[in-house]
Amino acid sequence: MLPRMLRFLSFATLICALLSAPLAAAPAPARAGMPDPDLRIDLHCAAAFAIAATEQARGSAAAMRLPPLAVRGKRFFAEAGTRAVGQGGMTQEAVRDLLVADVSAMQRRAAADPDRALVAEVTPCLARLDARVPPLKTPDLSQCAAILTLAWEEERTRAPDGAAARDLQTLAQVLAARAHDAFIAGGMSGDGADAAIETSREAMRKEAATRPGGVDNYDIAHCYELAAPDAKSHY
Known part of the structure; x- marks a missing residue:
């Protein structure tokens, strides 16, 4: 078992987290x-976000009380690193x-209290995160149906018979059905609800293709919450 202080983050995990967001190409600086x-503060925050994102992936209770950092923290890290190389004169x-x-x-x-230390490191950095990387948008049901449909289509090209593709298809169908019901409850006809869902899907497809970050600008975890089974049903 790792010592308690290393439960905070192993070096191997840290390096994987950092290398998953490689620095963008920049002219080689003349000096280190x-x-x-x-x-310098941004770079410190980038390291703190990498730690917090890894802890969130592990389900750490303390980390889960922080804003989701897997997407925004990674983007912050990449941008800070690129600026350090391109503007700060540092080598990678x-x-x-x-x-x-x-x-x-x-x-x-x-060492003494990893959870408290994590919150203490990340909290002062959150204002910088909001300034550099705007908070994720919360998608509605039809947008979530579109996001999961795009994810299913992408996964289907890699492994059409795989479990991941089947799961994504199921989630997309559940979300589309719930969006359809919500539109009808709001006064739309069945055809109108179908058209609204298709409009959301095409808008999301366009955004994924043309906007920097694409669907990663949305809080996709919220979509999984919207797709959760009802208490009295299952799928």
């Missing part, structure tokens, strides 16, 4: 350099070393 104070290796040093320091501070 050091970031200015504001950028220097950025990585600085982040690893930050995590080492955070692990030491987390």
Whole structure:
């Protein structure tokens, strides 16, 4: 079992989290350099977000009380790293070393109480996150049906008979049916509800193809909540 301080985040997990958001290409700087104070804080926050996102993926109760960071934290990290290279004069290796040093320091501070330390590291960074990466939009039922339909179509091209494709198809169908019922409850005809769902699907398809971030600008976890089985039903 890992020592308690390393439950906060193992180095292997950290590196995987950081490398999953590689720095965008930028001109090679003439010197390794050091970031200015504001950028230095952003890089520290990027490391804190990587830790928190990993802990959220593990289901940590303390981490789950923070805003979802898997998408926005990753984007913040990528943008901060790119600015450090392109504007701050740092090499990618220097950025990585600085982040690893930050995590080492955070692990030491987390030895006594990892959960409290996690919240203490991330909370001061949330205003920067909101300024750099706007909060995710909350999709409605028809938008969720569209998002899960697109996910199903993508997964189907990779593994048409796989369990993931079947699960996504089921979720998309459940959401579409609930959106249909909601439109009818709001006074639409059946044909009108069908048309509204199709309009949402095509709008989401266009957004996924043309807007930076695509469907990742939405709180997709909310869609899974909307698709959860009713208390008296199952699927």
